[in-house]
Amino acid sequence: MTFLHSWMLWGLLAAALPVVIHLLNRLRFRSVKWAAMIFLIKAARSSTRNSRLRQYLILASRTLAVLAFALMLCRPMSGGWIGSMLAGAPDTVIVLLDRSASMETVDPRVQKSKRERALALLAGVAKETIAGSRFVLLDSATRTPQEIAGPAALPALPQTGPTDTAADMPGLFHAAIEYMLKNKTGRTEIWVASDLQASNWMPERREWTTVAAQLAAMQRVKVRVLALPGAPGRNLSVSLRDAPLRRTGDKYRLDAALEFAQGSSDAVSVPVTMTLDGVRSPFEVSMAGPRLEMVKKVELPADRLAAGGWGRIELPADENVRDNSCYFVYGTQAQFKALAVAADDKAGGLMRLAVAPSPALNRVCDRLPASAAANADFQKLALVIWQGAAPAGETEAKLRRFVEAGGVVLFLPPAGGEAAAPAPAALAAWGGAESAEPTRAFRVALWDDLDGPLAKTANGKSLPVARVEAAKRCGFAAKTESSGAPGDSGWHALATYADGKPFLLRRMLGNGKMYALTTLPLREWSNFGEGVVLVPMVQRMLEQGGSRLGGAESATCGEWTPLDEREVWNPASELSGGRNFRTQAGVYSSGSRFVALNRPAAEDAPDFVAKEKLPKLFGSVPVTITESLAAEAGTDLQSELWSLFVVLALLFLLAEAALLLGEHVPKPAAALGKI
Amino acid sequence: MSTESPHREFLDSAVLARLSALTVNARAPMLGSVTGIHRSATRGSSVEFAEYRKYVPGDDIKNLDWRVYARTDRFYMKEFEADTNLRCVLVMDTSKSMAFAGKDGVSKLAYAKKLAATLAYLLVHQGDAVGLTCFADKAVTEIPPRRSPSHLRHIFDTIATVEAHGPSEIVEMLHQIAEKVRRRALVVVMSDFFTEVEPLLNAFQHMRFQKHDLAVFHLLDKQEINFDFDRPIRFVDLESHFQMLTDPALIAPGYREEVDRYLEAIQRGSREFGVDYNRVMLDDDYEKVLAAFLLQRLKKAPGAGGAAR
Numbered sequence A: 001m002t003f004l005h006s007w008m009l010w011g012l013l014a015a016a017l018p019v020v021i022h023l024l025n026r027l028r029f030r031s032v033k034w035a036a037m038i039f040l041i042k043a044a045r046s047s048t049r050n051s052r053l054r055q056y057l058i059l060a061s062r063t064l065a066v067l068a069f070a071l072m073l074c075r076p077m078s079g080g081w082i083g084s085m086l087a088g089a090p091d092t093v094i095v096l097l098d099r100s101a102s103m104e105t106v107d108p109r110v111q112k113s114k115r116e117r118a119l120a121l122l123a124g125v126a127k128e129t130i131a132g133s134r135f136v137l138l139d140s141a142t143r144t145p146q147e148i149a150g151p152a153a154l155p156a157l158p159q160t161g162p163t164d165t166a167a168d169m170p171g172l173f174h175a176a177i178e179y180m181l182k183n184k185t186g187r188t189e190i191w192v193a194s195d196l197q198a199s200n201w202m203p204e205r206r207e208w209t210t211v212a213a214q215l216a217a218m219q220r221v222k223v224r225v226l227a228l229p230g231a232p233g234r235n236l237s238v239s240l241r242d243a244p245l246r247r248t249g250d251k252y253r254l255d256a257a258l259e260f261a262q263g264s265s266d267a268v269s270v271p272v273t274m275t276l277d278g279v280r281s282p283f284e285v286s287m288a289g290p291r292l293e294m295v296k297k298v299e300l301p302a303d304r305l306a307a308g309g310w311g312r313i314e315l316p317a318d319e320n321v322r323d324n325s326c327y328f329v330y331g332t333q334a335q336f337k338a339l340a341v342a343a344d345d346k347a348g349g350l351m352r353l354a355v356a357p358s359p360a361l362n363r364v365c366d367r368l369p370a371s372a373a374a375n376a377d378f379q380k381l382a383l384v385i386w387q388g389a390a391p392a393g394e395t396e397a398k399l400r401r402f403v404e405a406g407g408v409v410l411f412l413p414p415a416g417g418e419a420a421a422p423a424p425a426a427l428a429a430w431g432g433a434e435s436a437e438p439t440r441a442f443r444v445a446l447w448d449d450l451d452g453p454l455a456k457t458a459n460g461k462s463l464p465v466a467r468v469e470a471a472k473r474c475g476f477a478a479k480t481e482s483s484g485a486p487g488d489s490g491w492h493a494l495a496t497y498a499d500g501k502p503f504l505l506r507r508m509l510g511n512g513k514m515y516a517l518t519t520l521p522l523r524e525w526s527n528f529g530e531g532v533v534l535v536p537m538v539q540r541m542l543e544q545g546g547s548r549l550g551g552a553e554s555a556t557c558g559e560w561t562p563l564d565e566r567e568v569w570n571p572a573s574e575l576s577g578g579r580n581f582r583t584q585a586g587v588y589s590s591g592s593r594f595v596a597l598n599r600p601a602a603e604d605a606p607d608f609v610a611k612e613k614l615p616k617l618f619g620s621v622p623v624t625i626t627e628s629l630a631a632e633a634g635t636d637l638q639s640e641l642w643s644l645f646v647v648l649a650l651l652f653l654l655a656e657a658a659l660l661l662g663e664h665v666p667k668p669a670a671a672l673g674k675i
Numbered sequence B: 001m002s003t004e005s006p007h008r009e010f011l012d013s014a015v016l017a018r019l020s021a022l023t024v025n026a027r028a029p030m031l032g033s034v035t036g037i038h039r040s041a042t043r044g045s046s047v048e049f050a051e052y053r054k055y056v057p058g059d060d061i062k063n064l065d066w067r068v069y070a071r072t073d074r075f076y077m078k079e080f081e082a083d084t085n086l087r088c089v090l091v092m093d094t095s096k097s098m099a100f101a102g103k104d105g106v107s108k109l110a111y112a113k114k115l116a117a118t119l120a121y122l123l124v125h126q127g128d129a130v131g132l133t134c135f136a137d138k139a140v141t142e143i144p145p146r147r148s149p150s151h152l153r154h155i156f157d158t159i160a161t162v163e164a165h166g167p168s169e170i171v172e173m174l175h176q177i178a179e180k181v182r183r184r185a186l187v188v189v190m191s192d193f194f195t196e197v198e199p200l201l202n203a204f205q206h207m208r209f210q211k212h213d214l215a216v217f218h219l220l221d222k223q224e225i226n227f228d229f230d231r232p233i234r235f236v237d238l239e240s241h242f243q244m245l246t247d248p249a250l251i252a253p254g255y256r257e258e259v260d261r262y263l264e265a266i267q268r269g270s271r272e273f274g275v276d277y278n279r280v281m282l283d284d285d286y287e288k289v290l291a292a293f294l295l296q297r298l299k300k301a302p303g304a305g306g307a308a309r
Helices: A006-027 A037-073 A080-087 A114-123 A151-156 A169-183 A207-218 A302-307 A345-355 A370-375 A393-404 A534-546 A628-634 A642-661 A668-673 B013-019 B066-072 B108-125 B149-161 B170-180 B197-209 B222-226 B248-272 B286-300
Strands: A030-034 A076-078 A092-097 A134-139 A146-148 A188-194 A221-227 A236-242 A245-248 A251-262 A268-276 A279-287 A291-300 A309-314 A325-330 A336-342 A363-368 A383-387 A408-412 A430-435 A442-447 A472-476 A491-497 A502-509 A512-517 A552-556 A586-590 A593-598 A623-627 B038-054 B076-084 B087-093 B129-135 B139-146 B186-191 B213-220 B233-237 B243-246 B276-281
Touching: A006 A037, A037 A642, A037 B233, A037 B243, A037 B248, A092 A114, A092 A151, A092 A169, A114 A151, A114 A188, A114 A221, A134 A169, A146 A151, A169 A188, A169 A207, A207 A221, A236 A268, A236 A309, A236 A325, A236 A593, A251 A279, A251 A302, A251 A309, A251 A325, A268 A291, A279 A291, A291 A302, A291 A309, A309 A586, A309 A593, A325 A552, A325 A586, A325 A593, A336 A345, A336 A370, A336 A534, A345 A363, A345 A383, A345 A534, A363 A370, A370 A393, A383 A393, A383 A534, A393 A408, A393 A502, A393 A512, A408 A534, A442 A502, A472 A502, A512 A534, B013 B108, B013 B286, B066 B076, B087 B108, B087 B139, B087 B170, B108 B129, B108 B149, B108 B186, B108 B213, B108 B286, B129 B149, B129 B170, B139 B149, B139 B170, B170 B186, B170 B197, B197 B213, B197 B248, B213 B222, B213 B286, B222 B248, B243 B248, B248 B276, B276 B286
Parallel strands: A030 B233, A092 A134, A092 A188, A188 A221, A221 A623, A336 A363, A336 A383, A383 A408, A408 A512, A552 A593, B087 B129, B087 B186, B186 B213, B213 B276
Antiparallel strands: A134 A146, A236 A251, A245 A251, A251 A291, A268 A279, A268 A309, A309 A325, A430 A472, A442 A491, A491 A502, A502 A512, A586 A593, B038 B076, B129 B139, B233 B243
């Protein structure tokens, strides 16, 4: 049994009150000179034993009533038959399983990962008490509802195995709601097993409001969260930030930007193994703090580059084996081709410069007017820069397909700042232009420096985004809410001005991405045209869009899917990590093409949502949060038992009343009446 | 030169004056030494006709009814009732338990003194002899019945000085008094009677066997019956100083049952043995108690309408 308000266990001391009062009363005796001692002695002989027993029972009843009341205030919870019996079996139980990489953290005490512990705890519920409920599994990796016989079957299911993916918890709840609406699940309990990692739960996302409203509308829904938070104690992780291929003359070099992290600040020497095309070579890294960023330079002969290959960086086993490896690939590079479609000639020219077209750099940039954009060969493009009113008609449809196939589009506002009513399915829509006061330019205050085109450089330096000053900016009128469909997560601000309005937005669509910049690199608009931010931003977008075109591609596990579903992608080697590219990191190959899938970088972040904040996400929906230790003590999910203790307190009080009233006390008046 | 009488707070002249209108009657014929207001167990020379009986040689012929002889030619003696005085022994329990006082602060002994002194006054003033026996574990004071006013003063003095002391041996003392007092006396006992019921009733029976008219005043306090204490109390026995620490809540039911049983037994025994039993609460007005006592006896006196003889 566990308690939600465990600090109120101090209230149990109140149970001693009846005993203390009883003892104090006994101490506070007074002396009375008495004549009728003969009756006292007789009464003591005949009835004291029964009376004393009755008194002790009354005392015990009072003590137990106070005890039950105090326990009720502590909001006790219990699993097993007690908890289930009191809570009642629901019609449907939907198990939302977080299969993200962070769930593979092993607790050294039980030698089980969080996912395994969660599955074991859920399996513990598979007792006769909840027989009759329908169980549905929704895992974060596939997000496909699957009806199962019961939680006991969970550990054996392939859908509950470890993955190197991230978990989109709001999306998982959306999938659960969709299932509930479609299948009319009746009284439903949603059991969530998760480590509450902030990057998975994303409590700041507005989607939670929709989730809470939809769950509340269904009324008979309860959410139970089996929370297993906590970062691993002694754990080393390695992640690949970037692996650009450099060319010096005829030689090629791969600069693998690695980031090592550990749970402590101790100075340690980490043995690292690098596998390059199946050949292992050890090297050592010295860490003096919690993080270390380094670039591992790998020289590649030109002949090997043509064939392509892969590499793996590996750490010794520790508390989380999933974060001990990262993968990279290399191969022939395709030409990074960009298309600039600009209504404003000057802006178009600047954007073309940002692409840095050069045969040496393998970059090309074409310019086309908007009217001719539909004729472009989008399949060979890496990036489309679209300045002006959002495309429509055939061009818009082609552009959408281009993005879904993995391309990248950057939208820039019209130079005139004219607002246009967005079409319902428009890729982007601009609002009116807004000018800053002469002395108070719009400055970028917040931006995502971990991910996206404004992220830090490979050597850890931030882009000087804060130096960007905009005299004019354009409103962005497209919806920023998510539609909830997988792969279509709506527009999200990657960088915002000091007043909270967006500077740069991103929208994921299929395998590609769309960006929208709310100012122009023109002098009358901003100093963005100076290039210190613009050029690296555009270069990164170009590389993102072009990664699908070359012989080697790097992507995030769980987010990458083949452009052609008919393609067969197999592990590149026995040593190249996982077997299933949908859920496991590793290097996969299809013919001469390689893809390196790494776990999402956010999975290494040790930030967790505080369990006190969870109920806010669900609004008025009843949420029960079970902590990991308590759950392990109880062996299964638990129910609140306060109602039981209310009943117990009342029963004890009734027993006390019955004992008091049931006492046969001859009335003195009867004796007096016989005079 | 006469010595000054001690202060007699047990006497109330107003009460005495009001109760003087009533007489202390015996419920049975008495054997007195002089003529009085009570019916005698023997025939006498009063004006009240009693019965006829056949003449036996030796009878005084002055009581021969010549008219009956003239009509029937047979000798019949005409007999008349005799009136005699009453000998009353007031028996007062002066054991330490009689020092128990109720909420008003009036002890049982003080109450008994009022009863005894008032009765003594009334009896002497109606020409009856009054004696006083005070006892605890043995007789403390024994004053034989006399009817002179000086004797009454002696009784008052004794009552004024007597104090509650020592354990009670009431059963033994009642047996002794039953034997000591000459037959057919009014014995008035004032006590709390806190003893075993059966031996006590045996003593009552002994009294009745000696043809004494036994009246008892059972002095009790409401606290002794109600036992309405609310927190632990150390009870200290007045006579033996035996102590008992107990929680009244624990013991009250048993105590009340015992008291109930005791009172019922003592009342049933008194009825069985013809004892004039009067249960008195210390907060009762003693004048009312005595008035009720006297009036009840008046109804039961020999010669009164329907009175048993």
